[in-house]
Amino acid sequence: MRVQVNYEDIFKRFNGQLPEGIFLNTNFEGEYNTMTIGWGLMGICWGKPIICVAVRFSRHTYELIEKSGEFTLSIPKNTVMKKELAICGTKSGRDIDKFKLCGFEKKDIIDKCDLHIECEVIQKTAMDKNTIEESIKNKYYKTDDYHMFYFGAIKDCYYTKED
Numbered sequence: 001m002r003v004q005v006n007y008e009d010i011f012k013r014f015n016g017q018l019p020e021g022i023f024l025n026t027n028f029e030g031e032y033n034t035m036t037i038g039w040g041l042m043g044i045c046w047g048k049p050i051i052c053v054a055v056r057f058s059r060h061t062y063e064l065i066e067k068s069g070e071f072t073l074s075i076p077k078n079t080v081m082k083k084e085l086a087i088c089g090t091k092s093g094r095d096i097d098k099f100k101l102c103g104f105e106k107k108d109i110i111d112k113c114d115l116h117i118e119c120e121v122i123q124k125t126a127m128d129k130n131t132i133e134e135s136i137k138n139k140y141y142k143t144d145d146y147h148m149f150y151f152g153a154i155k156d157c158y159y160t161k162e163d
Contacts, residue, residue, distance in 0.1 A: 003159045007042065007049045010115060010157065013075060014042050021085035023074040023110045024053055026064035032106045034074075034098055035061045036089030049154040051119050054147040057126075060093040062148060065121065071152060073117040074110035081112065114159050119152025 014022070021036040041052040051073065055062045065071055076085070084102040091098055099106050109116045127146040129137065 001161050003161060005115075005157050005159055007117070007154050007157045010075075010117075011042055013115065014040070014073075014117075017075050017078070020076075020078075020082075021089060023076070023085070023088060023113065024055070024061060025072045025074060025108055025110065026061050026068055026070075027108050028064045028068040031064065032099060032108075033061050033064050033093035034088050034104070034110060035059060035093070036085045037073075038089075040073075045151065046122070048122075050122075051117060051152045051154060053150050053152065055150060056145050056147050058145050065148075065150060069121045071119055071121070071150065072108050073119070074113035075115040075117075076110075076113045084110075084112075109160070111160065114161070116156075116158055116160065117154055118156040119150075120155050121150050122153045123151040125149045125151075 018038055018040055021038055022040065023034050024037045025032070025034045037053055039054045043050060053071065055065060087102055088098050091101070098104075104110055104112065108118070126148050129141065129144065129146055132141070
């Protein structure tokens, strides 16, 4: 069962879960992928509720978002799914089926999570390696694998509950 929720009501949960990880899901023509993100922003931009996520250019998820123009975030309940978050944050969907490995159904959401945010990309910005602060570059970009920032307009935000 789906229970709609206003994005303002889940802001604290979104920010609280980011350090532990959130699943970012993509699907293009039946090719599903999920990855773990630990960076993101939620707020208002251009008069719309927005989620901004950072996806490295080298990730399989980057290729799928570029094709589909959308993504869904699935937020685990606190302190659960550590193993699955670790797998989805360290393995590539190019090489393995993360859904099968984690016991997930191939859908646009991770159904073992209870909170989901569906987004449509309305703007994207590639990092410029020449303008980033040197200390950040040295810590996070030693291999020159930078991020694309996707600004997704929140299209739907809901809890899933078993009937």
